[in-house]
Amino acid sequence: MDLTYSAEHQAFRREVLDFLEAHRHAAPKGGGAAQRPSAEAVAWQKLLIAHGYAARTIPKEYGGYGAAPDILKSRIIGEEFARAGVPPGLQSQGISMLVPTLLELGTEDQKRQWIGPTIHGEVIWCQGYSEPGSGSDLASLQTRATEDGDDFVINGQKIWTSTAREADMIFCLVRTEPDKGKHDGISYLIFSMKTLGIEVRPLVTMTGHAEFNETFFTDVRVPKSQIVGKRGQGWFVANATLKHERGMLGDPGQLESRFLALAELMRTETAGDGRIMDNPILRDRLLRLQAELAAMKFNGLRVLSASANGGEAGLARLIVKLQSCELAHQISALAIDALGELGVLYDGSPHLRSHGSWQQAYMFQLGLIIGGGTAQIQKNIIAERGLGMPREPKPTTEGSRS
Amino acid sequence: MEFGLSSEQRMLQDAVARYLAEQSPLRHVRDIAAAAKPCSPDVAAGLADLGVPGVIIPAEFGGMGLGLLEAALVAETLGFSVAPAHFAGAHVMAPLAILLGGSDSQQQAWLPQLATGAARAAVAVSQAVEVRDGVGVVARDGWLDGTALFVLDAADADLFVVADTTGALHLVAADAPGLTQIPLTTIDKTRSVGELRMTGVKADPLPGGGGRTTRRIIDAGRIMLAADILGAGTAMIEQAVAYAGTRVQFGRPIGSFQAVKHMCAEMAAALEPCRSLVWYAAHAFDHAPDESTLMACHAKSHLSEVGRFVARTSTEVHGGMGFTDLAGLHYWFKRIGLDRQLLGGPELVRNEAARVQGWIAA
Ligand SMILES: Cc1cc2nc3c(=O)[nH]c(=O)nc-3n(C[C@H](O)[C@H](O)[C@H](O)COP(=O)(O)OP(=O)(O)OC[C@H]3O[C@@H](n4cnc5c(N)ncnc54)[C@H](O)[C@@H]3O)c2cc1C
Numbered sequence: 001m002d003l004t005y006s007a008e009h010q011a012f013r014r015e016v017l018d019f020l021e022a023h024r025h026a027a028p029k030g031g032g033a034a035q036r037p038s039a040e041a042v043a044w045q046k047l048l049i050a051h052g053y054a055a056r057t058i059p060k061e062y063g064g065y066g067a068a069p070d071i072l073k074s075r076i077i078g079e080e081f082a083r084a085g086v087p088p089g090l091q092s093q094g095i096s097m098l099v100p101t102l103l104e105l106g107t108e109d110q111k112r113q114w115i116g117p118t119i120h121g122e123v124i125w126c127q128g129y130s131e132p133g134s135g136s137d138l139a140s141l142q143t144r145a146t147e148d149g150d151d152f153v154i155n156g157q158k159i160w161t162s163t164a165r166e167a168d169m170i171f172c173l174v175r176t177e178p179d180k181g182k183h184d185g186i187s188y189l190i191f192s193m194k195t196l197g198i199e200v201r202p203l204v205t206m207t208g209h210a211e212f213n214e215t216f217f218t219d220v221r222v223p224k225s226q227i228v229g230k231r232g233q234g235w236f237v238a239n240a241t242l243k244h245e246r247g248m249l250g251d252p253g254q255l256e257s258r259f260l261a262l263a264e265l266m267r268t269e270t271a272g273d274g275r276i277m278d279n280p281i282l283r284d285r286l287l288r289l290q291a292e293l294a295a296m297k298f299n300g301l302r303v304l305s306a307s308a309n310g311g312e313a314g315l316a317r318l319i320v321k322l323q324s325c326e327l328a329h330q331i332s333a334l335a336i337d338a339l340g341e342l343g344v345l346y347d348g349s350p351h352l353r354s355h356g357s358w359q360q361a362y363m364f365q366l367g368l369i370i371g372g373g374t375a376q377i378q379k380n381i382i383a384e385r386g387l388g389m390p391r392e393p394k395p396t397t398e399g400s401r402s
Numbered sequence: 403m404e405f406g407l408s409s410e411q412r413m414l415q416d417a418v419a420r421y422l423a424e425q426s427p428l429r430h431v432r433d434i435a436a437a438a439k440p441c442s443p444d445v446a447a448g449l450a451d452l453g454v455p456g457v458i459i460p461a462e463f464g465g466m467g468l469g470l471l472e473a474a475l476v477a478e479t480l481g482f483s484v485a486p487a488h489f490a491g492a493h494v495m496a497p498l499a500i501l502l503g504g505s506d507s508q509q510q511a512w513l514p515q516l517a518t519g520a521a522r523a524a525v526a527v528s529q530a531v532e533v534r535d536g537v538g539v540v541a542r543d544g545w546l547d548g549t550a551l552f553v554l555d556a557a558d559a560d561l562f563v564v565a566d567t568t569g570a571l572h573l574v575a576a577d578a579p580g581l582t583q584i585p586l587t588t589i590d591k592t593r594s595v596g597e598l599r600m601t602g603v604k605a606d607p608l609p610g611g612g613g614r615t616t617r618r619i620i621d622a623g624r625i626m627l628a629a630d631i632l633g634a635g636t637a638m639i640e641q642a643v644a645y646a647g648t649r650v651q652f653g654r655p656i657g658s659f660q661a662v663k664h665m666c667a668e669m670a671a672a673l674e675p676c677r678s679l680v681w682y683a684a685h686a687f688d689h690a691p692d693e694s695t696l697m698a699c700h701a702k703s704h705l706s707e708v709g710r711f712v713a714r715t716s717t718e719v720h721g722g723m724g725f726t727d728l729a730g731l732h733y734w735f736k737r738i739g740l741d742r743q744l745l746g747g748p749e750l751v752r753n754e755a756a757r758v759q760g761w762i763a764a
Contacts, residue, residue, distance in 0.1 A: 001406065001685045002403060002404045003403060003404075003685065003690075004403070005403055006403075009403070267761065277756075277761050277762060278762060280753070283756055283762070284749055284752050284753070287703070287753075288704075288707070288748075288752060291701075291703055291752075292675075294682070294697070294700045295678060298405065299674065301682075302405050302677075302678045302681075305403070305404055309404075315670055315674045316678070319674050319675070322667075323672075323675065378667075378671075379667035379671070380660070380663065380664075382667035382670055383657075383663035383666050386667070387667070388643070389666060390647060390654075390655045390658040392660065393654065
């Protein structure tokens with residue numbers, strides 16, 4: 001255990017702090033990760049990339065900052081931005097999932113064309129994986145792509161496609177070889193959402209907003225060059241992406257800032273003459289979450305150290321999505337309970353607290369427990385891959401979204 | 403920056419684990435429990451050969467001079483093997499009290515003996531955490547009167563470290579006139595908890611043994627109990643997974659049923675982050691004093707909750723067998739049960755954590 005930072009890393013932390021001090025006024029207000037970023041957010045992203053606080057390790061020739069990978073520096077950036085309450089760089093499925101996938105498996109042309117505009121927030125992507133009949137059992141997907149000259153012609157339907165209406169582009173799984181096995185006939189295509197034959201219908205979620213959509217494809221023509229990886233290798237390519245999605249969903253820095261907001265809420269809100277913090281039952285729940293958060297934070301450090309040393313953290317990594325999403329949901333649940341009747345206010349009501357963000361988060365985080373591999377699928381994975389328990393007589397997690 | 407164990411730390415843990423696996427298998431634990439003796443003289447001797455009694459005692463007094471993290475690794479290993487041995491009180495809290503609060507002559511008199519295991523100390527500080535049955539120890543002009551409950555590692559102690567009602571600490575020799583020792587029978591037959599009754603007992607106060615020292619040894623004790631739960635919980639998950647892989651019902655191993663699989667996954671998902679929490683709390687005790695009380699509280703309360711969940715779930719995975727004496731799983735179940743209550747249950751500890759952060763009045 002050595003939790004001290006080297007002189008280089010300490011100096012780096014000071015640089016980050018200086019940057020925050022000098023530029024925090026230019027940071028965009030409010031997140032809105034699911035939408036098209038505002039001009040303000042795009043300008044902020046540009047500034048962050050120029051200083052190496054976003055797209056840090058993405059090579060210069062693809063529009064990134066081009067630093068050598070240094071997990072600790074990335075962590076310092078994350079920590080200090082969270083502590084300062086300053087929004088970090090843009091987060092989107094394009095940046096978190098597509099870009100790493102292209103870096104790993106894309107052609108040189110694909111990298112040059114897409115990575116730069118994506119990390120700068122100029123091109124927005126959506127993820128076309130799930131279908132009405134294929135959720136957890138993603139590899140059963142049926143959207144067909146048949147060959148016609150230099151093109152694939154796509155027919156079928158995707159569902160739960162987040163940001164499909166705002167998106168310029170889609171990364172999409174399609175079945176190119178229906179005669180092959182479940183996992184062997186899939187290809188990974190990237191194409192414009194403006195292509196003729198695509199229809200997007202918003203799906204309103206429980207939050208009252210249409211966070212995701214149904215996406216229909218009718219004779220959509222996509223040049224064959226827009227495949228990532230080889231034909232029939234889409235399952236392998238997608239798994240590279242899913243790995244990045246899971247990482248995105250388990251960020252302890254975000255959990256910590258939500259927790260701090262909750263503790264602040266309980267210190268400042270009152271019921272009758274007393275502070276909420278003086279209610280022993282609610283306080284006990286708060287401390288319980290704090291201990292769990294501490295465990296997840298240090299678990300994160302352990303996983304980070306293991307990967308910095310080129311190792312594998314095994315179970316410590318496999319449990320992150322399940323535990324973090326649950327913890328995030330519990331933090332919001334306590335905030336609502338701490339607010340009592342005020343906790344039900346929503347949509348700009350008088351007396352509303354934090355712009356309704358607690359209810360919004362409480363509902364949205366339930367979505368995150370389901371999305372990107374449900375809690376039950378995570379448990380299958382932990383048991384089978386982490387603990388080596390026997391598989392079902394028929395495979396359940398093989399070919400499921402991880 | 404490196405969040406993980408060094409190779410020396412792993413070697414220490416492996417050495418203790420190997421010793422216990424060979425010399426203190428469940429058979430031996432059963433024998434000790436059946437003899438109604440709270441700890442095994444053989445295991446005590448074996449652990450002494452490995453230097454365990456002196457793990458945190460500085461080399462100048464003949465100890466290993468290691469930190470609380472190393473002590474936590476030993477505690478974890480003892481919990482894993484449900485070792486019938488003294489540890490948290492005898493080998494961590496008591497020497498720590500003398501180190502932090504003792505005079506030179508007290509240190510010279512006791513630490514070398516404690517380091518080799520030639521003398522053994524127990525700790526009577528439970529009344530500084532919570533008073534039950536109205537107990538308490540009053541110090542007056544070098545004499546102690548009163549009662550202490552839940553004295554840790556009480557059996558065969560040569561020396562007691564006793565907290566009085568002001569939180570100050572005193573050394574009391576086991577053969578001091580006016581001292582009566584009463585063993586308390588707990589659910590856990592692998593550890594020793596006792597009661598002390600004192601009427602006009604001569605005390606040797608620790609000059610630096612004020613509230614701050616008491617605070618420190620309670621923090622250390624809580625981290626040891628948390629580490630013990632971590633080890634015991636790890637063993638219970640391993641046993642559940644192994645049993646689920648061999649027990650067949652409906653023509654297939656029960657571990658292939660999703661309900662069983664998910665019980666195991668939930669245990670692992672809850673316990674795995676606890677490992678990092680215990681490591682960090684122990685590390686902070688030595689290297690981040692500002693955080694150490696809070697982290698000790700978090701480790702103790704969180705491991706107590708997760709431990710209880712793992713203890714009951716692992717038992718359920720074993721079906722009726724889990725409930726029997728035959729499987730022996732109950733030794734771990736009870737070990738976790740004891741660890742949870744000692745030095746403050748989770749609700750009490752969480753309230754302290756709120757106070758430490760200034761969230762409620764001290
Ligand atoms: C907020 C949100 C955003 C999303 N964004 C996108 C997106 O942008 N792009 C995209 O492609 N998809 C997206 N999804 C889809 C998401 O990945 C799927 O919802 C998820 O994988 C589950 O699939 P399903 O909804 O079909 O549920 P199902 O697979 O039908 O599951 C229903 C229930 O059955 C359980 N179950 C299923 N199989 C098993 C099994 N083998 N063992 C145990 N239990 C099982 C599940 O755990 C669940 O409880 C999003 C979902 C949400 C909620």
